[in-house]
Amino acid sequence: MCRSIKTLRPPFQDEVTDADIRAAALQYVRKVSGFRTPAAHNAEAFDRAVAQIAAATAELLASLRIRGRAQGGE
Structure with missing residues (x-):
């Protein structure tokens, strides 16, 4: 559906910022x-x-x- 939304979970993305999350949400809302x-x-x-x-x-x-991957610094 939204090919320009990148995968934000590891191992695809180690560091995810609030800006990354907002950009994905914005793209989704624009599409829908x-x-x-x-x-x-x-x-x-x-x-x-x-x-x-x-x-x-x-x-x-x-x-x-x-x-x-360890959860929460485990």
């Missing part, structure tokens, strides 16, 4: 909504969706267990 930049009357909903998806993505990445 069909808007690159929403009209003023849709901006709040658009921005809220980006924030919610970014939060869910951060939670997902923090919860993933990757084989061969």
